[in-house]
Amino acid sequence: MADPSPGCCRRCFNFIFTLGLTALSMWLSLRTSNPKCTIHSFYLPALNRTLNDTKNTTLFVALRLKNTNSEKGVYYDAVNLTFRLLPNATSMPVATSAVPRFYQGHKKTATKNLVVGPQEWLNWTAVSSGVHPNGSVNFRVDLATAVRFKIMFWKTKRHRLNVGADVLVNDSGGKVNEKDIKLSAAPDHHLIGFFSGQVGVLSNFLVLILLNFL
16 A cells, blocks of 8 residues: 655644644633632721721721633622631631622723621621730631633633632731732642643643654
8 A cells, every 4th residue: 555645644734733723722712710819908997006996896808809811701609708817717707798799891800898897797806806916917818709701602610719818917907018919729739730641641642643744
């Protein structure tokens, strides 16, 4: 049997190469990125020593949620926030709050202002007991929700989003870090290993294809 002509091999290679690029393009268009969550402001007037007013036991928080996807909207379930005192981050919450579900368009940023007082279940006795001699308090803020992505005319399944950060408050009642504080999650080493293995298998497969046509 005669060997395939060089032109035939070239056409097969071009077809496989084009198919690979098409698959890569589709994967990139369907790939989603979780929203970026940050704490823009964090203020407790009762901890502001210059005001000398311990009666205003209210927590004011500005939460920012950014959709970084250029062609995908985001449907948020209720965004639940839990506030604890450090160093015991597994202790009982000193406050909780929630943002009602909402939709966010492409590349949009939403700022949600939360007011948490005794009526919304803020345990001021616990907060005041955590104040250090220098007037500072260290909080742990955890966010939990689920999101669905809108890709053209359909929605993805729900993806859980659990992130958190430490927030140090000074004797002026505000957060020490003037920049937005990013809420992040610890890396899932199991998933990292899984995707690394998949990338390795795909790379080996592509190398074998190229060797067959060289």
